[in-house]
Amino acid sequence: MRCLLIATFIAVLDLGWGLSASPVLAQGTGDSSEFSLTASEQVASLADLGRASLVRVIRGEEVPGQATPNRRVGTGVSMGDGLFLTCAGVVGPARDVLIVSADGDTLVAHVKGHDRRSNLAVLEAPGFAMPALPIDQGALILPGEMVVAVGLGSPDTPTATFGTVILSKGIGLGYSEIEMIQTTSPVFRGYTGGVLLNRRGQLLGILSGVVALQEDQVFIPEGTDLVAGILHRGHMTTITPSATTVAIPARQAMQMAEDIAEHGFVPRGYFGLQVEMTRSGGLSDSGPSRGILVHQVVDGGPASRAGLLPGDFILEFGGVRVHNPEDLSFLVSSRVPGSSVLVRFIRRGSRGATTVVLEQAPPVDWEPDWDAALAGQETVNPSEPTKVR
Numbered sequence: 089m090r091c092l093l094i095a096t097f098i099a100v101l102d103l104g105w106g107l108s109a110s111p112v113l114a115q116g117t118g119d120s121s122e123f124s125l126t127a128s129e130q131v132a133s134l135a136d137l138g139r140a141s142l143v144r145v146i147r148g149e150e151v152p153g154q155a156t157p158n159r160r161v162g163t164g165v166s167m168g169d170g171l172f173l174t175c176a177g178v179v180g181p182a183r184d185v186l187i188v189s190a191d192g193d194t195l196v197a198h199v200k201g202h203d204r205r206s207n208l209a210v211l212e213a214p215g216f217a218m219p220a221l222p223i224d225q226g227a228l229i230l231p232g233e234m235v236v237a238v239g240l241g242s243p244d245t246p247t248a249t250f251g252t253v254i255l256s257k258g259i260g261l262g263y264s265e266i267e268m269i270q271t272t273s274p275v276f277r278g279y280t281g282g283v284l285l286n287r288r289g290q291l292l293g294i295l296s297g298v299v300a301l302q303e304d305q306v307f308i309p310e311g312t313d314l315v316a317g318i319l320h321r322g323h324m325t326t327i328t329p330s331a332t333t334v335a336i337p338a339r340q341a342m343q344m345a346e347d348i349a350e351h352g353f354v355p356r357g358y359f360g361l362q363v364e365m366t367r368s369g370g371l372s373d374s375g376p377s378r379g380i381l382v383h384q385v386v387d388g389g390p391a392s393r394a395g396l397l398p399g400d401f402i403l404e405f406g407g408v409r410v411h412n413p414e415d416l417s418f419l420v421s422s423r424v425p426g427s428s429v430l431v432r433f434i435r436r437g438s439r440g441a442t443t444v445v446l447e448q449a450p451p452v453d454w455e456p457d458w459d460a461a462l463a464g465q466e467t468v469n470p471s472e473p474t475k476v477r
Contacts, residue, residue: 128324130287131236135248135319137289138238138282141166141221143187145174145197145211145281163239163282164197164211165294166218172211173345174281175296176202179209187213190240201352203344204452206336207296210348221283223338224290231255234315235271236285237295237333241278246320249273251329254314269293269337272301272316272329284335293335301332357423357446360389361396363413380413382433394444396433403439404432420446 143166148159162178164187172187179185179199187197195213202209233253239245251273269284275295284293316329347354362384382400385392402410405419406429423429425448432441 128319128322131248131250131319131324132322134236134285134287134289135238138221138236138248138285139190139240141219142238142240142282143172143189143213143216143218144240144278145172145178146186146188147179147182161241161278162280163241163278163295165281165283165291166216166220167210167342167345167349168218168220170212170214170216171200171345171349172197172213172216173294173341174209174211175294176204176207176209177297178281179211185211187211187216188240189216189218201348203348203354205356205449206341206344206354208294208336208341208344208348208354210345212349221285221291222289223342224286224288224292225339229253229269229292229337234287235273235292236287237271237273237275237279237282237335238285239275239279239282239295241276245276245278246318248319249275249317250319250324251316251333252314254332267337268296268334270332270334272314273333274316274318274327274329274331275333284338291338293337294341295333295335297334298331299334301329353448353451355424356449357420357425357427358389358449359391359416359420359444359446360386361391362386363402363416380410380416390444390447394431394442396431396442396444397435399435400440401434402431403434405429406431421449425449 143164145162145164146159147161160178160180162174164172164174164178167173179202183199184196185199186194188194193216195215197211197213197216200210200212231253235251235253237249237251238247251271254270254272269292271284273284275282275298279295280297282295283291284295286292314329315326317324317326344354361382363380364383380402382391382396382398382402384398385396402416404410405416406423408415408419410416410419423446425446427446429444429446430441431444432439434440
């Protein structure tokens with residue numbers, strides 16, 4: 089049976105987040121003749137469009153010519169009005185970071201807040217007036233769609249990469265309300281917090297991490313190839329995808345960024361229990377055959393105060409039937425703290441109901457290893473692909 093701790097960060101445990109390496113350039117064909125000049129120009133144009141709204145985010149001290157253990161480098165994207173969105177793994181616990189535009193303009197930015205569960209952070213730099221990218225408002229991002237990833241690494245880092253949107257077994261980050269975009273576009277050191285663009289130059293997602301590519305679990309439309317490649321110094325080169333780059337969908341990222349900018353965190357409901365899948369609700373044959381079983385209740389938490397007990401079988405949350413832990417996680421985290429929610433359950437074969445008052449989800453502790461994995465330490469040769477440890 090699979091367990092899920094509601095309102096607890098699970099990406100590192102369930103996904104092996106940060107345990108696999110990104111594509112290796114040595115696998116590239118080195119042949120740019122496969123692409124027409126028009127295609128190369130299109131990727132370059134999208135890269136220029138993206139870079140106009142990006143800044144390089146630097147945390148820690150720099151020692152020229154040396155790798156600096158506490159130095160983290162990533163990318164931030166303009167939200168307008170002197171605000172920038174980046175990844176929490178880039179800024180870590182820092183209160184201030186350095187931001188550098190593609191033109192070399194430099195300024196100290198204040199970290200307004202972060203949300204470790206979604207791996208997002210918001211920076212404030214009133215002196216930087218940069219345009220915000222238009223956001224793709226489409227309801228669906230389809231597998232097989234070609235996308236371009238743009239980040240600000242070192243001068244030797246590729247200008248942009250391109251790839252295909254893919255589907256594989258549910259990759260989520262922290263909470264299941266965040267269904268990550270998955271693509272074969274490779275990422276390089278400094279790309280974390282960068283942007284994923286569609287062919288129209290609209291923002292699809294915020295680059296967040298890398299996981300191993302399991303080709304036998306990948307879905308793309310029939311006749312579509314797993315395409316990946318880089319644009320570097322005006323030349324396009326294909327490579328063999330060996331990892332999946334994941335991005336937080338732009339609309340959700342910007343909604344959470346607005347909360348972070350206003351509150352310093354994301355208001356998110358917390359239930360305070362651990363659940364697992366079960367095939368029996370303890371009723372007769374005509375009753376529910378699948379659902380979620382309360383495995384553990386956090387002492388003094390919302391579920392405990394509402395009278396829920398280990399062994400209870402949850403049927404509904406706020407009038408919505410729940411079929412699996414992901415359903416409950418989504419429903420809980422989508423409610424604001426202080427919400428009163430009616431929960432229907434079964435206990436020892438009898439139906440019951442109780443009202444739960446949700447709390448703010450507790451903060452997640454910083455994990456240095458994961459922090460290093462997402463943003464990466466600066467190296468003497470930063471042009472190498474990101475190596476996630």
